[in-house]
Amino acid sequence: MSDPRYDRLAELVLDHSLRLQPGEVLRIEAAVVAAPLVLPLHREAIKRGAHAYAALDLDGLKELLVEHGSDDQLEFVSPIELREMDAIDASITIWSEENTRSFSQADTERRQRQLAAHRQVAIRRRDRIAQGEHRWCGTLSPTEAHAQDADMSLRDYEDFVFRACHVLDEDPVGHWRRVGELLQARAAELGSVRELHILGAGTDLTVLVEGRTWRAAHGRQNVPDGEVYTSPVETGVNGTIRFGLPAVFNGREIDDPRLRFEDGRVVAAEAAGGDAYLQSLLRLDEGANGVGEIAFGLNYEIDRFTRNILFDEKIGGTLHLALGMGFEDLGGRNRSALHLDLICDLRREGEVYADGELIWRNGSFLQDPQPARPVEHVR
């Protein structure tokens, strides 16, 4: 049975995120469990005159490699795949998994080596994106594993995902275009702010953002989307923050993390669960205990925590802060192999002041961005 919502999601990714053109080469990267989305993406890309193909993985094979591979095999990067990166105009990553915890028992060091080796491919793509030679989008096809992580049935989870993507709207592309206008205006407004002051349960944090560029994320590189973000001034984060929602990183969970910052560095950290893991991540490298990102999650169709960062960081009414790697093109200077997003729930009680002025209370900005435009609000 075919579900037209997968077709609509495919159309949104091709027409809004990638703006795919006839004659372009598109690579769809996914595990076979994402077939319900791979097939419509491929078909719709063909209809748009593109040369589309899929690079498919079978869940469980990488696990075998990490368990049984020799050093050589573990660190092997296919020269074919590296060359392939140069020949494609656009790519889609579907992050769907059959089992989100399949690496839980794996040797962490061997898994890290395998991931590190494969980063060559990601870096090659990132460079081409930066040079405007490549367009990329990451999205998700609902699976039982993701539904299980979200404490939902697959049916309910599909409803959740497609609502968050706004593919049930009359005109999904129009929706995301309007979100783009709204969030770009918001980002422009935040661009003139010097310092943010965040107050919430267990949270009293000042974040210096002066001189940094804010960016609107409106469905180009992620579907669903809905956030504005920047990299704060590396030495300008002070105070305490309690995140409230668990952080999930490489299939491991950190519950209720709390951090204390002095001059941009974490000086105290604790978590109700996964504390040792949090501590090990903070020690990963020099940049791991610095801040790489601060962002407002503004997709109000995402109204619950689902243990998947693609959705969690966009929960409408939250703020997130990432330890580790910053965004160079936004002025960020922190460098790290880590980029750990931690989500602070500001929906029930939370206030944000911009240079002393209250701009956000209990999960939403108090005013539409100025100059005000006749746009439909995200909700």
Add this chain to the structure above:
Amino acid sequence: MSDSRHERMADVLVGFCADVREGDLVTLETTPLAAPMLSALYCRLLEAGAHPLPRISLEGMTESLLDHGNDEQLAWVNPAREDDIETVDVRIALEAPGNTRRLSNVDPARQARSDRSAERLRNRYLERAAAGELRWVLTAYPTQASAQDASMSLAEYEDFVYGAAFLDDPDPVARWREFGERLDRVEAFLATKRELRVVAEGTDLRLVTGGRTWIASKGRENFPDGEVFTGPVETSVEGEIRFTYPGVFNAREVDDVRLRFEAGEVVEATAARGQEFLREMIAMDDGARRVGEFAFGLNEGVQMFTRNTLFDEKIGGTIHLALGTAYPETGGLNRSALHWDLVCDLRSAGEVFADGELVYRDGKFLNGVG
């Protein structure tokens, strides 16, 4: 339920058929239906020190291309797959169809256009294989769709496939080596002959194989295996042949195919069903109306027609000829986007004469050959 034959099959494919060595780059082409075998192969390849590169395809993608693609898209060859063909040391293709008839309603002309674009890739890998730069093996994973085509239950079909592969033998590799020696004797015998004449009901066909190389196919490039083949002299095929079994190509079936050859070319082609498709395929290009391969099927473990060429052309007691491209290592010169094997059963009332002498009757070579 895990079937220990998956592991045995993986052992034979990696260790014997493809003879995988440390450091080899190995592509694994299949569909998600073969997941258990793919995992077993992946493990064996890691053990062998190779770098497995899965190339998994979803049924439905070809249909989308053939239904909606424009000429430029149909003609497009993925540079990454070209790179595979140029780069890898071993190619393992594992057939695992979910529906063997999924292309039944595709426009044959569009199908032919798409096949032509894939021809360059095919020729190139055959060329690298002939030069000894690339090893490849085509094999099958039993699926419901294949079982259905064979009119069997899945369990029966699994027994058929693994039986034909001698996996029930305590030492399958030893069994394949022994069978290979028998095939070598047939190869050596045929190498001494110049002209063959095949006589059966509706069939009286002459062809020259002198000067061409006969090759015993004994579990290297096809698995299971069991045939001795060559590429006949292109202009030498004369007479007529009536094929016992339906011709199956691109998921289409053509029944009771009869071909008449003059000076190596098909001059008349009829079929009880699917005649139009037969004629379109033969008109695909210049090489499609000539014979690229002539072979004897010699695997006694394959007795039944199952609508899968990999098995059907090996049925012990049959001959087959292929319209279209020849294997370069036979000395065959014909080139085409087509390679369509058609099987003729000689088990009842079939005879083959070599240089005028009766050498084969009712499905068996005479005088202890083979």
